[in-house]
Amino acid sequence: MRKEFRILSDHGLQYVPDLRNQPVSERFRGMPVITAGGEPSRIEAAASLCPTGAIDKQTGSLDLGRCMFCNECALNFPEIFRFTNDYRIAASKREDLIVKPGNNGSPGFDGKAVRQEVRRLFKRSLKLRQVSAGGDNSCEMELNAAGNVNFDMGRFGIEFVASPRHADGIVITGPVTENMAEALEITYEATPSPKVIILCGTDAISGGLFADSPAIARDFIEKHHVDLYVPGNPAHPLTFINGLMDMLGI
Amino acid sequence: MNGRRYLEIRNDSTPVDTTGIPVLDYSLFREEVTAMLNRDDCHCLNYFCHPVGAGLRFICCIADDSSGLIRIFSHEKGDDDSALQSLTPSCSAMHIFEREIHERHGVRFEGHPWLKPVRYPSYRADKLSVMNNYPFYTMAGEALHEVGVGPVHAGVIEPGHFRFTCNGEEVLHLEIQLGYQHRGVESLFTETGDGLRRVLLSESIAGDTAVGHGLAHAQLVESLAGFNPPGSLQVERCIALELERIAVHIGDTAALCTDVAYQLGQVACEALRTMVINTTQFWCGNRFGKGLIRPGGSNYPLTEEITVEILRVLEEVERRFGNIVSCIYTLPSVLGRFEETGTLTRQQALAVGAVGMAARTCGIPRDTRATHPFQYYRQTVINPVLQERGDVMSRGMLRAMEVNESVNIIRGLTGEWSKMKKETERPRYELGFRPGSLAVSVVEGWRGEICHVAVTGINGRLVHYRIKDPSLHNWMALALAVRNQEISDFPVCNKSFNLSYCGNDL
Numbered sequence: 001m002r003k004e005f006r007i008l009s010d011h012g013l014q015y016v017p018d019l020r021n022q023p024v025s026e027r028f029r030g031m032p033v034i035t036a037g038g039e040p041s042r043i044e045a046a047a048s049l050c051p052t053g054a055i056d057k058q059t060g061s062l063d064l065g066r067c068m069f070c071n072e073c074a075l076n077f078p079e080i081f082r083f084t085n086d087y088r089i090a091a092s093k094r095e096d097l098i099v100k101p102g103n104n105g106s107p108g109f110d111g112k113a114v115r116q117e118v119r120r121l122f123k124r125s126l127k128l129r130q131v132s133a134g135g136d137n138s139c140e141m142e143l144n145a146a147g148n149v150n151f152d153m154g155r156f157g158i159e160f161v162a163s164p165r166h167a168d169g170i171v172i173t174g175p176v177t178e179n180m181a182e183a184l185e186i187t188y189e190a191t192p193s194p195k196v197i198i199l200c201g202t203d204a205i206s207g208g209l210f211a212d213s214p215a216i217a218r219d220f221i222e223k224h225h226v227d228l229y230v231p232g233n234p235a236h237p238l239t240f241i242n243g244l245m246d247m248l249g250i
Numbered sequence: 251m252n253g254r255r256y257l258e259i260r261n262d263s264t265p266v267d268t269t270g271i272p273v274l275d276y277s278l279f280r281e282e283v284t285a286m287l288n289r290d291d292c293h294c295l296n297y298f299c300h301p302v303g304a305g306l307r308f309i310c311c312i313a314d315d316s317s318g319l320i321r322i323f324s325h326e327k328g329d330d331d332s333a334l335q336s337l338t339p340s341c342s343a344m345h346i347f348e349r350e351i352h353e354r355h356g357v358r359f360e361g362h363p364w365l366k367p368v369r370y371p372s373y374r375a376d377k378l379s380v381m382n383n384y385p386f387y388t389m390a391g392e393a394l395h396e397v398g399v400g401p402v403h404a405g406v407i408e409p410g411h412f413r414f415t416c417n418g419e420e421v422l423h424l425e426i427q428l429g430y431q432h433r434g435v436e437s438l439f440t441e442t443g444d445g446l447r448r449v450l451l452s453e454s455i456a457g458d459t460a461v462g463h464g465l466a467h468a469q470l471v472e473s474l475a476g477f478n479p480p481g482s483l484q485v486e487r488c489i490a491l492e493l494e495r496i497a498v499h500i501g502d503t504a505a506l507c508t509d510v511a512y513q514l515g516q517v518a519c520e521a522l523r524t525m526v527i528n529t530t531q532f533w534c535g536n537r538f539g540k541g542l543i544r545p546g547g548s549n550y551p552l553t554e555e556i557t558v559e560i561l562r563v564l565e566e567v568e569r570r571f572g573n574i575v576s577c578i579y580t581l582p583s584v585l586g587r588f589e590e591t592g593t594l595t596r597q598q599a600l601a602v603g604a605v606g607m608a609a610r611t612c613g614i615p616r617d618t619r620a621t622h623p624f625q626y627y628r629q630t631v632i633n634p635v636l637q638e639r640g641d642v643m644s645r646g647m648l649r650a651m652e653v654n655e656s657v658n659i660i661r662g663l664t665g666e667w668s669k670m671k672k673e674t675e676r677p678r679y680e681l682g683f684r685p686g687s688l689a690v691s692v693v694e695g696w697r698g699e700i701c702h703v704a705v706t707g708i709n710g711r712l713v714h715y716r717i718k719d720p721s722l723h724n725w726m727a728l729a730l731a732v733r734n735q736e737i738s739d740f741p742v743c744n745k746s747f748n749l750s751y752c753g754n755d756l
Contacts, residue, residue, distance in 0.1 A: 003577055007518050010570050014521045025528070027535030027550070051447035068450050070541055075549060130406040134433045136752050138457025138538045141501075143406050148520045162404035179370050179381050179755075180409055180430045183401045209451055215372040215434035233540060234457060 014149040019241055020088075028236070029069040029083040032062055036102030038080040046077045052208060064089055064231040065097040065205035090230045090243025097205070097229055109246035117194050118227060119249045122168050125157040126248065128198070129167035129191060133184050134210065135174030138234035139201040143171065146237040153241045156250055164188075169196030169227070175203040175210040178217040185220060196227040196247075201235050208233070255282055256321045261622040262469050264476070265689035268705060271309070271324045276334060279325040283310055287341040291315040293603055293616070295692060295701045297347035299355060300714045304329035306355060311690055311703065315621040320690055327357070336362035343603025346722055353379075369755045370429035373437065384427045389415050394422070397737060401430045408751035412740075419736045424729045431755035439715035445471070445545065445679030452702075453540045456719055456753035460536075461487075461494040462695025463717070463753075464543035466702040469624060470691035471545045474706060475681035479546075480673035484626040485663050486552045489560070490530070490542050492656040492663075495696040496564070497526040499649040499656075500571060502748050506646055507578060509741045510587045518574040522567050529563045532556065546678030557664045568657045575650045579643070588643040592731040592743035595640055602726040606698010607652075608747060611637040611644040618694040626663065640731075642739075645746035685710040697721060697750065719753030 016022045024030075038060050047057035050073060054066035060080065062073070073081040080101075088106055091097050092113040099107075132140050146153045147160065161167050164187045176184065188197075199221070202208040210216050230243045244250075255274060257266050274282065286292050292314050299308040310323040327334065336359035337344040351357050352365040356375030359365060364387075367379055388396075394417055401409035409430040415423040435455055439448055452467030453460040465487055472479060479487075501523040507515030527537040534542040534550040542550055578584055594604070599612040609616040617634035619627045635651045637644035683706045693700045698720030705714040728747045732740055 003573060004514060007514060007570070007573050007577065010573070011518055011521060014517070025532045025535060027533075028531060029535050049446070051444055051450055069536070070446070070450060071535070071549065072446060129402075131402055132406075132408045132431075134431050134752070135408065136454045136457030137408055137750065138460065138540070140406050140408060141458060142537075145520075145524070148524070149517045150521065150524050160406050164402075174431070175433060177430065177432055178372065179432050180401065182381070183409065183430065187402050203454075209438065209447065209454060210433045213372075213434040213438060215432050233536075234538065236537070 015152045016150055019151070019238060019245070022238060024085050024087060024236075024238065026085060028085040028087065029071055030239070031084050031086040031089050031106045032074070032099050033082045033084055033105065034060060034062060034099060034101040034103060035080050038101060042077055042080060046073045046080065049073065049076060052206070052211070060101045062099045063097060063206075064099060065094060065229060066202060066208065067231065068202060068208065069233045087236050087238045088242045089232075090228060090239055090246065092228060092247060094226070094229060097231060111246065111249060114247055114249075115227065118196055118247065121194060122196070123248045123250065126169070126244065127159060127161045127167050128169055128171050129164040129187060130160055130171045130173070131184050131187050133172060133174040133180040134177035134216070135201065135203060139173040139203070139232070142234045142237050143173070143200065143240065146240050151237040151241060153244065156245065156248070158244055164190040165192065167191050167195070169198065171198040171200050172204045173200050175207040175213070175216050176218050176221060178215055181217045181220060188220070197224055198228040198230065199226055200230045200240060202231055202233050205229050205231060256323045258319045258321055259690065260318060261320060261618070261690065261692045262473060262624040265474055265684055265687035266322065268686050268688050271322055271688065274323065274325050276325050276327070279323055280335060280337060283312065283323055284337060284340045286312050286321065287343070290600065293605070294343060294347065295320065295690065295699070296703050296716055296718050297344065297351070298703070298716050299351050299357070300705065302326065306357065309688065309703070311701070313622060313692070315616065318622055320622070322688070333358035333360040335360055338362045342601045343723065346726070367429065369432045371432055372434055381429060386413050386425050386427075387423060389422065393417055410751050414737055414740075416737055419738065421732050421735055421737050421740070424732050426725050426729055428725070428751060428754050431752040433752070433756065435756045436715050436717055440712045443711070445681065449544060449679065453543070455717055455756070456750045457538055458498060458750065459494070459695045459697065459700070459719070459753065461490045461539040461543055462693055462700050464539070465491060465625070466691045466693040466700045468543050468545040469693065470689050470702045470704050471681055471683070473689045473691060474683040474687060474704060476684065477546055477678070477681060479625070481626065482552070482667060482670050482672045483548060483674045485667045485670065486548060486674060487543060488626045488630070489552070489660050489663050490539055491693070491695070492660050493526060493530055493560070494539055496567070496653050496656045497523055497530070498696045499653050500526060500567070502745065503575070503578070503646065503649055505745050505748070506642070506742060507584075509745055510584055512578065512581065512584055515574055515578045515584075518570070522571055525563050525567055529560055532559055544677030545681060547675040549677060551672065551674040552667060557667065560660065561664060564657050564660060568654065571650070571653055579647060579650070585643070587739070587742060588646055589641060591642045591739050592735055592746060593639065593641045594727050594731040598730050599640065599727060602730065603723045604727045605723050606694065606720045607645065607648055608698065608724045608727045610634055611648050612640040613638045616699070618692050618699050622692050624693060626666070630659065630662065632659070642742050642746040683710045683712065695720065697748070698724065717756060719750050721749040721754045724749050725754060
């Protein structure tokens with residue numbers, strides 16, 4: 001028994017008390033800052049360097065829904081692109097993921113775009129069914145971590161459940177493979193309404209590196225309303241939980 | 251045997267000319283390969299075929315653990331419907347490679363027990379073969395029933411379908427149907443000329459092994475480009491690979507505890523895993539090490555500050571993990587669930603061609619860091635950790651022992667690094683490749699042996715890229731391990747192997 005007490009005393013308090021302002025490593029890549037008025041030839045070069053076409057070659061804006069967070073734009077064109085470690089990058093609308101030059105950090109979460117019933121019904125309890133559809137298991141592991149002793153999203157009544165019948169919505173990871181498309185559809189259908197759809201990770205939001213692969217079938221994403229976009233490669237647990245808090249108005 | 255029947259290379263060395271690989275008559279190929287694979291110290295790294303002209307060229311890479319050599323055999327087949335005599339009846343580990351070749355190119359293998367689909371790729375030969383008509387093995391009997399699980403599982407994990415045939419609570423047979431995760435990774439490697447895109451793809455093959463697969467790819471491109479990584483870069487890569495191993499092993503220990511409702515073990519290990527992956531994040535900005543491994547150099551060269559942080563965290567992790575491990579593996583309620591559960595025998599492991607952890611828990615010393623060393627492991631003494639019993643307990647204990655081993659390896663490596671000239675430069679994505687070549691790269695990821703093979707055309711472009719995750723072999727090991735077990739023990743069996751779905755499905 002003494003050994004167990006020793007473990008508990010070493011373990012100490014693990015939970016992150018303030019999920020909004022938890023310090024993360026300087027090198028963590030979250031919200032980018034893009035300098036306005038960048039040299040057009042340099043912007044064009046950055047756009048052609050970007051492996052997923054996240055940078056617009058005309059405007060120099062950066063689409064977080066396509067960004068792999070590889071940091072190459074910032075390393076090669078530091079006078080234009082810089083990643084801050086601000087992990088609050090989830091958005092309620094797809095267009096809000098596009099970061100424009102001259103931005104001053106995060107544009108903030110657009111709470112008005114959230115359907116009213118979502119906050120009214122799920123603010124104090126949100127049960128989610130996760131569906132991995134070609135996810136590489138890093139986003140899945142981070143979603144598991146969101147419920148662990150450190151991030152503990154259970155404090156808000158948010159948790160993953162085993163059955164879609166018990167869920168208030170689904171969280172999709174991966175680019176949505178053709179071989180998983182039907183199972184995704186069935187899982188969504190099995191979830192009682194009203195329900196939310198959350199896309200977690202760059203693969204899920206835009207297809208990422210796999211957007212043009214013949215093995216991908218994204219019809220489901222295209223035909224449904226998405227309530228929350230959580231970018232990342234993978235999405236950090238803090239990004240995911242902050243996105244949920246913003247969506248629910250916590 | 252002589253050199254004219256095959257070529258010999260070492261891991262992570264100069265590629266061979268594709269024209270220099272002897273093309274054997276199939277019967278001679280079969281005889282040679284079978285003879286070699288029937289040795290305990292030899293196993294197949296990869297066997298695949300690709301189109302040449304109107305026909306197909308088959309390449310078989312066999313690893314000889316005693317000599318550290320990789321032998322490359324080849325044969326060709328014309329554009330006809332003739333069948334080949336299967337290698338599987340005399341060497342069962344080849345079953346998966348022949349199934350893969352059959353699925354992709356429609357080649358028939360006579361005598362193969364069952365050419366079942368492997369991953370339903372978009373480029374499969376038979377488009378009528380779809381996820382919904384998988385040919386399951388069935389048994390009939392009044393006392394028998396089937397249990398189907400997945401593709402969407404109870405937890406937050408990747409998709410796959412498990413079909414159990416049970417007699418009451420006892421599992422008689424488990425069939426694992428995969429392919430849900432197929433993203434077409436291999437063809438994306440050859441379709442792009444963008445080196446950075448390929449690197450990011452390699453980190454996405456299996457996100458829980460971003461460093462392992464990233465390194466296998468970087469090593470392969472460097473070998474094709476004739477680039478020799480400086481010592482400091484080699485050491486950094488080995489440290490990153492060991493950190494990945496430590497983090498996953500601790501995370502898996504937490505998950506094993508979860509499955510037997512031992513909450514103290516679960517939460518203590520979860521917190522320790524967080525400390526390790528946050529150290530990786532401190533180094534490169536990503537908890538999974540994405541962004542860390544690059545061909546030709548690194549965007550995040552190791553610094554004195556980072557090594558100090560790594561050593562500080564590992565010292566604490568080692569101590570605290572040691573304490574919790576001594577609780578976990580002495581607790582009767584845990585031992586009752588782990589001991590003699592999900593046993594894979596040594597014979598079974600050899601038969602399915604098990605690699606990595608799954609092999610080492612059955613007393614088979616397959617650890618490519620020791621047998622086919624790469625990067626700075628060539629200058630490092632690696633003593634593979636072994637267990638003998640092949641049960642869940644062994645797979646848990648192996649993890650605990652490997653965490654300690656990896657901590658010691660990192661201590662040794664950082665010591666070496668501090669004495670070295672720091673020559674790590676920026677990454678090089680535009681490396682030119684040696685034309686008309688075949689290169690092989692093997693890395694011991696935390697699950698086991700990762701093998702990437704590339705073939706370049708006469709213009710130096712990548713024309714074929716083949717990836718093998720250790721899970722390709724080891725899924726069958728899991729299926730055998732649960733036979734005659736209670737179905738309620740499936741979760742601990744599954745977790746103790748922790749195999750990759752996307753690594754298999756590609």
